[in-house]
Amino acid sequence: MSDPAPDPAAPPAAFQRHDHGRCVASARASVEAACAERGLRLTPARARVLEILLDSHEALGAYDVLERLRAGGHAAQPPVAYRALDFLVANGFAHRIEKLNAFVACAHPDEGAETAHAPAFMICRGCRRVAETSAGPAAASVADAARDLGFEVERTVVEIEGVCPDCQARPSE
Amino acid sequence: MSDPAPDPAAPPAAFQRHDHGRCVASARASVEAACAERGLRLTPARARVLEILLDSHEALGAYDVLERLRAGGHAAQPPVAYRALDFLVANGFAHRIEKLNAFVACAHPDEGAETAHAPAFMICRGCRRVAETSAGPAAASVADAARDLGFEVERTVVEIEGVCPDCQARPSE
DNA sequence: AGTGAAATGTTATACAGTAACAGATGAGCG
DNA sequence: CGCTCATCTGTTACTGTATAACATTTCACT
Numbered sequence: 001m002s003d004p005a006p007d008p009a010a011p012p013a014a015f016q017r018h019d020h021g022r023c024v025a026s027a028r029a030s031v032e033a034a035c036a037e038r039g040l041r042l043t044p045a046r047a048r049v050l051e052i053l054l055d056s057h058e059a060l061g062a063y064d065v066l067e068r069l070r071a072g073g074h075a076a077q078p079p080v081a082y083r084a085l086d087f088l089v090a091n092g093f094a095h096r097i098e099k100l101n102a103f104v105a106c107a108h109p110d111e112g113a114e115t116a117h118a119p120a121f122m123i124c125r126g127c128r129r130v131a132e133t134s135a136g137p138a139a140a141s142v143a144d145a146a147r148d149l150g151f152e153v154e155r156t157v158v159e160i161e162g163v164c165p166d167c168q169a170r171p172s173e
Numbered sequence: 174m175s176d177p178a179p180d181p182a183a184p185p186a187a188f189q190r191h192d193h194g195r196c197v198a199s200a201r202a203s204v205e206a207a208c209a210e211r212g213l214r215l216t217p218a219r220a221r222v223l224e225i226l227l228d229s230h231e232a233l234g235a236y237d238v239l240e241r242l243r244a245g246g247h248a249a250q251p252p253v254a255y256r257a258l259d260f261l262v263a264n265g266f267a268h269r270i271e272k273l274n275a276f277v278a279c280a281h282p283d284e285g286a287e288t289a290h291a292p293a294f295m296i297c298r299g300c301r302r303v304a305e306t307s308a309g310p311a312a313a314s315v316a317d318a319a320r321d322l323g324f325e326v327e328r329t330v331v332e333i334e335g336v337c338p339d340c341q342a343r344p345s346e
Numbered sequence: 347a348g349t350g351a352a353a354t355g356t357t358a359t360a361c362a363g364t365a366a367c368a369g370a371t372g373a374g375c376g
Numbered sequence: 377c378g379c380t381c382a383t384c385t386g387t388t389a390c391t392g393t394a395t396a397a398c399a400t401t402t403c404a405c406t
Contacts, residue, residue, distance in 0.1 A: 158330070348405100
């Protein structure tokens with residue numbers, strides 16, 4: 001590795017190397033705060049699943065999560081994982097990556113759950129890591145076009161499949 | 174809604190009422206032409222699956238397709254459906270709707286398969302019908318943003334979930 | 347302490363997708 | 377004509393993803 005652009009002052013960490021311990025801790029704190037504020041119960045199972053998702057920036061399938069739960073001594077069945085994931089997704093603490101049938105922790109858990117921050121996901125097919133960015137005005141314009149056709153928009157999914165900088169640099173690419 | 178614009182001269186038919194017989198026939202003709210031109214084999218199984226998809230604007234799961242194949246006296250196993258669907262998707266004659274794990278016929282089969290026409294899909298959660306529109310410049314701008322982060326973009330998925338005009342008008346809504 | 351809502355545990359099953367190999371079909375060629 | 381290679385089809389068996397349904401526990405709030 002020739003140390004590719006260590007860390008410009010870019011605010012939202014993505015594929016670039018970062019202090020993952022901090023990244024996890026701050027996300028966890030945000031979720032805890034949001035739960036307290038909104039009267040949501042971050043139960044042990046949910047907290048554990050959140051931690052599992054936060055531990056990597058990879059998208060994890062429900063059964064990957066389940067496996068890790070079990071590795072932690074929790075004799076869980078599939079619904080346990082799905083229920084925790086549903087909770088996290090419903091409240092904006094995690095996102096479902098449709099293309100992968102998998103889940104990632106949200107990069108901005110403090111932003112509104114209902115307040116629809118329109119995310120877009122970059123999915124690396126090399127390492128399965130997923131970076132979240134804002135679809136912003138682009139998503140809005142597509143949504144507007146849909147509304148012009150009389151379609152009532154509820155949610156939009158934007159997923160970009162490709163290869164992340166690290167995997168481009170790697171031999172196997 | 175008070176009669177939402179029955180059929181303006183909008184070129185790409187979508188959720189609005191239309192002459193479905195014509196719609197199917199023209200799509201079929203386009204696919205046949207494209208296959209002839211590109212040396213692709215539109216075998217009976219593939220043609221039959223295409224027809225099944227064209228018959229409705231609903232997104233059909235692979236097993237829905239399979240069921241209809243069987244209803245037509247074809248004692249098919251899952252791989253039969255998947256292989257035909259893979260062929261149609263690979264050549265741009267159908268699209269996969271990630272959010273539904275389902276498939277729809279392409280509305281513009283004559284446009285390039287490789288020539289990446291960036292589609293966006295409006296998915297009605299009431300009737301499962303799917304309308305295709307162009308993500309156009311919006312998708313391009315998100316893709317550009319991704320490239321700016323060093324991400325090599327290969328494909329983008331834009332799916333909009335909501336309620337179509339018909340289902341908004343319907344009681345069950 | 348009592349009660350209703352929410353969360354969990356558990357079994358069983360439905361739905362989605364693929365690996366692997368055997369057999370059939372078809373286009374091009376000597 | 378008959379070979380032959382590539383592609384397509386048939387079939388078995390399996391892996392992976394997701395949920396229905398119901399019993400039980402936990403928690404917040406009287």
